[in-house]
Amino acid sequence: MTKLTIKIDGHEIETDAEGGSASILEAAKLAGIHIPTLCHHPSLEPYGSCRLCTVQIVKNGRKKFVTACNYPVEEGLVVNTSSPEIADIRKMILELLIARCPQEKRLQELAGEYGIFKSRFMQEDKNCILCGLCHRVCEELVGVSAINAQNRGVSRDVDTPYGELSEDCIACGACALVCPTRSILERKNIYPLSSADIKEMEEEFLSGMIDCDLGVKREMFAGKSRIEGQDGGMATSILQRGMEMGLLDAAVVAQKNKRCGANAVLVDETESILQAKGTKYVRVSVIAPLLDALQKGKKRIAVVGTPCQIRVVRKLQRQGYFNERFQGAEIILIGLFCFESFDYESLKSRIRELYDIDLDKAEKTQIARGKFIVAVDGKQYTCPVRELKNQVRAGCQFCDDLVSRLADISIGSIGSPDGYSTVIVRSGRGERLLEAVQFSRREINRDDIVKLAAIKKKNADKNFAGIVAGLPERLEAEKKECDQSPAVCSNLGT
Numbered sequence: 001m002t003k004l005t006i007k008i009d010g011h012e013i014e015t016d017a018e019g020g021s022a023s024i025l026e027a028a029k030l031a032g033i034h035i036p037t038l039c040h041h042p043s044l045e046p047y048g049s050c051r052l053c054t055v056q057i058v059k060n061g062r063k064k065f066v067t068a069c070n071y072p073v074e075e076g077l078v079v080n081t082s083s084p085e086i087a088d089i090r091k092m093i094l095e096l097l098i099a100r101c102p103q104e105k106r107l108q109e110l111a112g113e114y115g116i117f118k119s120r121f122m123q124e125d126k127n128c129i130l131c132g133l134c135h136r137v138c139e140e141l142v143g144v145s146a147i148n149a150q151n152r153g154v155s156r157d158v159d160t161p162y163g164e165l166s167e168d169c170i171a172c173g174a175c176a177l178v179c180p181t182r183s184i185l186e187r188k189n190i191y192p193l194s195s196a197d198i199k200e201m202e203e204e205f206l207s208g209m210i211d212c213d214l215g216v217k218r219e220m221f222a223g224k225s226r227i228e229g230q231d232g233g234m235a236t237s238i239l240q241r242g243m244e245m246g247l248l249d250a251a252v253v254a255q256k257n258k259r260c261g262a263n264a265v266l267v268d269e270t271e272s273i274l275q276a277k278g279t280k281y282v283r284v285s286v287i288a289p290l291l292d293a294l295q296k297g298k299k300r301i302a303v304v305g306t307p308c309q310i311r312v313v314r315k316l317q318r319q320g321y322f323n324e325r326f327q328g329a330e331i332i333l334i335g336l337f338c339f340e341s342f343d344y345e346s347l348k349s350r351i352r353e354l355y356d357i358d359l360d361k362a363e364k365t366q367i368a369r370g371k372f373i374v375a376v377d378g379k380q381y382t383c384p385v386r387e388l389k390n391q392v393r394a395g396c397q398f399c400d401d402l403v404s405r406l407a408d409i410s411i412g413s414i415g416s417p418d419g420y421s422t423v424i425v426r427s428g429r430g431e432r433l434l435e436a437v438q439f440s441r442r443e444i445n446r447d448d449i450v451k452l453a454a455i456k457k458k459n460a461d462k463n464f465a466g467i468v469a470g471l472p473e474r475l476e477a478e479k480k481e482c483d484q485s486p487a488v489c490s491n492l493g494t
């Protein structure tokens with residue numbers, strides 16, 4: 001690797017970096033020289049928007065101001081990180097930012113370090129300092145792009161497309177983790193969650209014993225209904241009987257779709273529920289059909305979804321979104337177990353590559369014991385799930401919930417004998433719905449579920465650790481403290 005020698009504040013520094021691949025900021029950090037930053041995160045592409053990292057370089061005998069976070073080191077480069085001129089530039093930047101966000105604590109502290117205690121400019125009273133960390137994390141690391149920077153000048157802000165409820169956000173919380181001002185938590189149309197939020201929602205919506213590994217539960221068993229379905233057909237039976245008994249007016253379910261594998265649809269007849277049976281292994285957004293149901297005046301609606309979709313609906317419930325607009329609406333959540341979901345187009349071409357079959361024509365797809373199984377024309381094809389790792393959807397690597405911890409009833413195949421579904425009942429609402437269903441019961445293998453849940457959590461924790469490690473030290477400590485979840489096994493509600 002080529003070594004480069006540069007001079008920062010009079011110190012000669014040798015960097016390992018190949019020409020053009022390291023920034024002045026990184027070189028300074030290696031040498032223990034502090035340069036203030038606001039929009040920088042080492043795991044993200046340089047953004048260069050706040051300009052707080054401004055330094056002065058001398059190149060070919062000429063002096064110029066550049067931003068340290070995105071200026072590449074070059075052999076012989078001379079850099080000054082502090083001078084009265086640099087301090088004046090940073091003061092002006094901080095004064096402008098203070099004018100935008102006068103209440104922002106971190107900004108006040110930074111400005112205080114430069115002797116700025118109030119701004120000469122007109123005050124706006126926002127919280128977002130427009131560092132761009134939230135939407136860059138969402139796009140570059142999570143891979144979801146639920147939010148973006150919008151508008152120009154004073155109207156610049158971070159939002160979802162058209163300011164609508166996001167159909168893409170998976171409630172992973174990565175944006176909230178990097179936001180230096182917590183401003184992103186005020187947005188009502190995305191759903192970032194922390195582990196503290198999850199605990200609060202468990203307390204608000206669920207009741208039963210807290211199982212440290214699998215969440216709140218009233219009971220947990222393997223069930224097989226009378227409906228012929230994938231595994232025990234429990235989800236289909238619950239919806240069907242719920243409608244027959246007048247406990248549900250409608251349900252939002254994933255239905256097979258040849259264009260994208262599956263999409264969420266609103267169903268209000270028992271026959272349509274039977275058409276939607278079977279596992280899809282693709283993520284679908286439930287927001288649009290749920291709003292459609294509410295606008296049509298449906299009152300008791302079941303939503304069947306993956307853990308991320310369940311989190312999204314719970315977050316909206318907690319914000320009072322549904323109650324404010326649709327009085328008397330009761331939403332019951334049936335969460336599916338999910339280790340990861342696939343990008344349908346990519347999965348389809350991989351399956352064609354492996355077996356020369358068309359996934360659109362699959363009679364059944366299933367994941368069992370680490371194998372992906374697809375049946376076409378009465379013939380079964382099997383491959384290890386790990387062979388499909390490149391087909392896993394963006395964002396799944398940040399999800400730590402295997403068992404839909406926030407659902408009223410969680411259902412999956414892990415832990416149950418063949419032909420049965422594992423059922424975890426987590427609330428009184430879930431319990432009442434289940435009373436209408438006739439099914440046979442068996443014991444589950446809890447260890448199988450716990451083992452897989454732990455693997456999923458470990459993967460997500462590893463990815464989040466990468467984000468936390470890039471935060472400024474003080475913020476890193478704050479985030480760790482606020483996200484620490486004591487593992488208590490106790491009783492929640494009645």
Ligand code: SF4
Nearest residue numbers: 138169170172173175
């Ligand atoms: S919670 Fe996750 S998916 Fe949603 S906006 Fe934030 S980073 Fe993106």
Ligand code: SF4
Nearest residue numbers: 128129131132134179
């Ligand atoms: S919401 Fe937070 S992370 Fe996003 S741009 Fe504003 S201050 Fe930065």
Ligand code: FES
Nearest residue numbers: 048050051053069
């Ligand atoms: S940290 Fe360099 S421009 Fe923001």
